Amino acid sequence: GEEVAQTPKHLVRGEGQKAKLYCAPIKGHSYVFWYQQVLKNEFKFLISFQNENVFDETGMPKERFSAKCLPNSPCSLEIQATKLEDSAVYFCASSSTGQLGQPQHFGDGTRLSIL
Amino acid sequence: SQQGEEDPQALSIQEGENATMNCSYKTSINNLQWYRQNSGRGLVHLILIRSNEREKHSGRLRVTLDTSKKSSSLLITASRAADTASYFCATPSGSARQLTFGSGTQLTVLP
Numbered sequence A: 001g002e003e004v005a006q007t008p009k010h011l012v013r014g015e016g017q018k019a020k021l022y023c024a025p026i027k028g029h030s031y032v033f034w035y036q037q038v039l040k041n042e043f044k045f046l047i048s049f050q051n052e053n054v055f056d057e058t059g060m061p062k063e064r065f066s067a068k069c070l071p072n073s074p075c076s077l078e079i080q081a082t083k084l085e086d087s088a089v090y091f092c093a094s095s096s097t098g099q100l101g102q103p104q105h106f107g108d109g110t111r112l113s114i115l
Numbered sequence B: 001s002q003q004g005e006e007d008p009q010a011l012s013i014q015e016g017e018n019a020t021m022n023c024s025y026k027t028s029i030n031n032l033q034w035y036r037q038n039s040g041r042g043l044v045h046l047i048l049i050r051s052n053e054r055e056k057h058s059g060r061l062r063v064t065l066d067t068s069k070k071s072s073s074l075l076i077t078a079s080r081a082a083d084t085a086s087y088f089c090a091t092p093s094g095s096a097r098q099l100t101f102g103s104g105t106q107l108t109v110l111p
Helices: none
Strands: A005-007 A010-013 A019-024 A031-038 A042-050 A053-056 A065-068 A075-079 A088-095 A110-114 B010-014 B019-024 B031-037 B043-050 B055-058 B061-066 B071-076 B085-093 B098-101 B105-110
Touching: A005 A088, A010 A019, A019 A088, A019 A110, A031 A075, A031 B098, A042 A065, A042 A075, A042 B098, A075 A088, B010 B019, B019 B105, B031 B061, B031 B071, B043 B055, B043 B061, B043 B071, B071 B085
Parallel strands: A010 A110, B010 B105
Antiparallel strands: A005 A019, A019 A075, A031 A042, A031 A088, A042 A053, A065 A075, A088 A110, B019 B071, B031 B043, B031 B085, B055 B061, B061 B071, B085 B098, B085 B105
């Protein structure tokens, strides 16, 4: 499609439960990025993919967070054993290349609320 | 981590006035980008300025870059109520050019 599509829009989980978020990048875009936005301002980079390969995962909390981008499937971000501090809006973005200056196209995010 | 600070944190103006937002960054950059975020939505790319450029225009937007001061400004002229949003500066970094964002300016344009 022509837009980055993220599902669900809202996700509510009890502390300790699993949460799984999905992202369909723009067709033809090779790079996918996941960001976490806390408190309406601070954006934190989590992980990036080049096609189905992890490109940079320096922002990922190692223990509970995992992500995949498999061929012919939406990309996913999964959080095991969620904590209150995981409450945030998670954004997916895609770009056609990884070249410097390539604008990123963002989805509207998934708001994750951990109760 | 955040690249730097944006100021002001919040700005409220009347429709028709100009709005200026400033961004400071910490590391050397190849380019700097500005994005807009409407409430409840994702970021929308507005404009990019390269490190060898000092000023760039796009419609009602004017961006300046001062690499010696590690700062950039975004000017929105003749603002409209529809310009109400948060504005973020961002610089590409890392092996996959992920974006590092400023802290954002919340702009409110009153009709």
